[in-house]
Amino acid sequence: MPDANSLYGPLDPAPDAGWADAPPRMGFFTDTSVCIGCKACEVACKEWNDVPASGLDLLGMSYDNTGALTANSWRHVAFIEQPRPAGHRTPPFAGNPTDGPVSAAAAAVAAGTGNDTGTDPGVPPGDPAAAARMAAGPEFLGMPGAQPPGRGTGAAERTDFRWLMMSNVCKHCTHAACLDVCPTGALFRTEFGTVVVQEDICNGCGYCISACPYGVIDQRKGDGRAWKCTLCYDRLGAGQTPACAQACPTESIMYGELDELRERAAARVATLHERGVPEARLYGHDPDDGVGGDGAFFLLLDEPEVYGLPPDPVVTTRDLPRMWRRAGLAALTMAAAAVAAFVGGSS
Amino acid sequence: MAEAHPVGFQWVMEAKKRGAKVFHVDPRFTRTSALADTYLPIRAGTDIALLGGVVRYILENELDFREYVLAYTNAASIVSERFVDTEDLDGLFSGYQPETASYDQTSWQYEGQERNGGEDTAKERDSAAGLRHESHGMPVPGQPPQDETLQHPRCVYQILKRHFSRYTPEMVERVCGVPKEKFLELARAWTENSGRERTGALVYSVGWTQHSVGVQYIRTGAIIQTLLGNIGRPGGGILALRGHASIQGSTDIPTLFNLLPGYLPMPHHADHVTFDDWVDSISQPGKKGFWGNSRAFAASLLKAYWGDAATPENDFCYGYMPRMTGDHGTYQQVLNMIDGKIKGYFLLGQNPAVGSAHGRAQRLGMANLDWLVVRDLFMIESATFWKNGPEVETGEIVPQECRTEVFFLPAASHVEKEGTFTQTQRLLQWREKALDPPGDARSELWFFYHLGRRLREKLAGSTHPRDRALLDLAWDYPTHGPLVEPSAEAVLREINGYDTVTNRPLAGFTEARDDGSTAIGCWIYSGVYADDVNQAARRRSRHEQDWVAAEWGWAWPANRRTLYNRASADPQGRPWSERKKYVWWDPEAGEWTGYDVPDFEKTKPPTYRPPDGASGPEAIAGDDPFIMQSDGKAWLYVPSGVLDGPMPTHYEPAESPLRNPMYGQQANPTRKVYPHPVNRINPSPPEAHSGVFPYVFTVSRLTEHHTAGGMSRNVRPLAELQPEMFVEVSPELAAEVGLSHLGWAHMVSGRAVIEAKVLVTDRLTPLRVDGRIIHQLWLPYHFGSEGLVTGDSANDLFGITLDPNVLIQESKVGTCDVRPGRRPTGPALLDMVADYQRRAGLTVEHRTPLATTDAAGERGEDA
């Protein structure tokens, strides 16, 4: 029976996966407070990894026309327009003759848009009410178009505004359920502690898709296989930086040894708190969280849900050892019963 | 900046990390605003009012960097008593001539120099003469009277103060829609972060240049930065972020009608009949400054053009030069195409059907040519207007009746040829060739070299005098490889210049001679091939040199990275402060030194004073840092050289829903207009019917696309990031017009109607302007009918009105109407535009009045 810790709790995953003399664990720290939403990461990733097209639809989700992480989009920049205060010294629209905010309404309409990404499940159809909550505005009740956005919300004039941008990516969990459930060994833990789908092994069974607590993994239509961020495994082997981090103009995406990145992240949060940005917080950095900490973690400026991230992800295989114990017990009981029956029968 | 120049923006983030405050002024909240400390929404086309407010704030509170201003600017110079300001002429300056809509500038001169400014400024406008000043100011004769106390009522400082006294915070709010408190926050931060110990930088882009008063926008920025001592110093400056890989290079080595390489003017038929006329008009013998050497630059250029045929005896073949007679700019050309005056047109990596103002005029012009050559990577809209253009749908262009013969020639990409780009800070960087171009694709170097070769072959033996210029041309470049590609390095070497006897490449433009012993293709680039080494190809890693990185590429002039860097030291040559030291005088060594190449004569000490009667460079004193200005000073007030006024003044855009709140003069009285049936300009007050087009629109770029879209709409990973044409509107405008998020809207101007998907967003806001609510909408201008993603072109909405100094069009602001739903198609579309024209009174005879104040008739006492 494996050490329960291999499936839950703090762990250095590469040695645990049999990499003797593993190099330090490598990962991403994405600081959304300096992200300019340029999407260089999305493009650089596609160029390096030859990721196919992911559809040509105007989604209306602010400047996000990618929609989600899919088999054909391994980096995804989320844009959130919020009528909330940001680091601006003066609210952006203070003194302008504005009416109620529209962000929530627009997000709700946008949530109804779909995008054929050539993948499955691709961009999941959104829930307008959830979208409205996500944008942290007033609840949107009307049908799109039935009520002009910005009217009848009862809100006072909008003065505060902020535009959040965040480049999302596979989290390369310490405890990666996708990997644990993969029956073919297509998903594996690299010597750098990252999680990679091996395209020569994957048979498209799709078990990993439902196992991922972040909804990251997705299958490519026609091809059937699962595809996701490899943290540029080929580049890492050559001592290079992953394509997205190398391109990122403002160092929002930082690549490096995970321990060092965690220190850098803690310092950055402290700086932001000093500079009057109390909402800055880390996400996925904690080795004690439900996935044992992420290899790709983030500095966020709002609740994770606002960015479409689960607030408290838990590795879906956390209960596997307990289940195994129970299953084992049941099997033993059955075996005992069978033996008893046999013994009984023979007596 | 984060939107259009994301990688440049890393330096703003770097500054922010070190405590810099970032202010962003834009009609819409962009990705730059998201990262700025303070965002100011502004009404498009009112930046002079905002900046003028800052000038007033500085002067009223005496917050200028006084030592710098006194020593390095013309603040103390006394102006002629004949000068009358806009304050007294309702928005006009003295000397306005309604017949030509231009100024007689004699009254603008310094005291005692009134004979100086009598140029025909209407003629200067037609030849965009202002562009010449990209590298230098106009000449001034001798030293004007000074008042170092800055108290004389006619000294530049006091004139400036009076001129901008009207630009109060309240007026800024009234004109720009920027709330007063926010304006004051900007003015305070700017002044507090400038001076001896601190510097502030100003960054602009085509949001400033593409206006009918564009040059004056930048002038206002320059006045602020000069008053605050932010020019020629590290962390300061006015940074123009240009949008094409070598647009700076194509201005320095101009593919422009009015310029020759190095900002030498293209000869004018009346002013430059002889070589001496031409050269003297540049160097102005007896006057001060570095242009005193221009005879050598001019002779060396002609020597590079005509080689052995060019001799001192024949004025270096000056007689071969074509002459300008007026405005030969791109918009005049397009109207001439419509009128059938132009036979053939080359398009070289440019897509005017989408990228230029008034797309319909562009396409109708191309449909009326004999032939068109398009050289591009992709099948762009300008190549397929006869097949897929919007006018085919409306029936205005019928393929079977369109006679234009079109040649599409595929071009080599940037990795398939070698050569230099000059980027936005004047840095030349050599690109190595990675591989050969595919199929028939060729470089422009190949195309024009071989075209020239063929033209010369076809003309061989011609006895026509007109063919001599081609036959005598120095056109023997070495070629290599199976494609017979000309050598780009050989061309760069010619640009650098060489000794015509020894063939040695010149070390710099100081070696230029006027006796035929030097040939220089572009004098300001001289030094790029110094020591027979391609200096632009230098690639010493940033890790192996200091932060100025002088060994990466090569910057003109003379590899200087910051222009006018003598101003980073005080008049005695000492750094203004330890924190901001950059270039200084080393008394022991007896020379200027520092991190950068000093932008000053290396051994001219700070104490140097020119002898009486000195001219040329000798006349520049040791404490005059602005050496390309004829008096070595930065000009707060410009006595000549800027055609629409010696100081910036707020004028409304050519199309505005508002009467100018500041003066009776509505818009720039000297703007270049083109009355033409195709070019109907929407009415603005005081004209009637401006309400037909009640909304203000502006256009710009998205991070995900590039200009007219050829290089992004055909590139899959970019096309999918912004897959459709859209218009951004505020929730308030959406409510007023009845637009819904992701629904359709169509926009109508006096020229066109286009449609777009609607994004309702809090990032746009209505503004309260002069007691009214003004709505603005924003459109990306990248879309057209070809490529992976298509859509209507925003630039179709614009008419053609130009800045008088440089003939750049006003395509950052216009007026329109907005309606929900899709636009009509086919002939019904034309009916809709015609109906709007009828309602707005835009008949063929309609002319927009240029002078809208009675003061125009008074014309100042001197006139």
Add this chain to the structure above:
Amino acid sequence: MGLRTFIQGWPVYRQLTGTDPLGRGAAAQSARSAELTARTETADSMARSVCPYCAVGCGQKVYVSDGRVTQIEGDPDSPISRGRLCPKGSASKSLVTSPLRQTTVRYRRPYATEWEDLDLDTALDMIADRVLAAREETWEDVDDEGRPLNRTLGISSLGGATLDNEENYLIKKLFTAMGALQIENQARI
């Protein structure tokens, strides 16, 4: 491959005998994964270039293998860009390898409704003829006071901001010698 190697390469064998009993790491690594390396490491050549989009002038490294561009990425040595690229610069490989790129000459006859093919050499010759004809037809020797004009206003050109300095230099030189004044580029726009 011998039987022994084959068995030793079998993941289950590696899982049972190695340090990775759960078969999630070293034991699960496929032969392809083990041999992966960055294609930039094995490229035939690398050219140091500059981004073709805006005027910031970011450094690019262009990798070529088997006569094809296989990667374009930022040049970390550049003091301007420090190895970074925006989405457009990052898309440079797709730009130069785009299947939509035109690689042959296309010709549209007057009044035609479709394109046709044309040989490059013929095209160049036809263009040269047309330039000379337009010049002949619209040439102006002198103005009405007899001062020289030496020009044609029958030919126009637009473009240059995306081209190399050397190219702009030849264009300006040739057009000036042809007497064709009307050259413009994006700098006017």
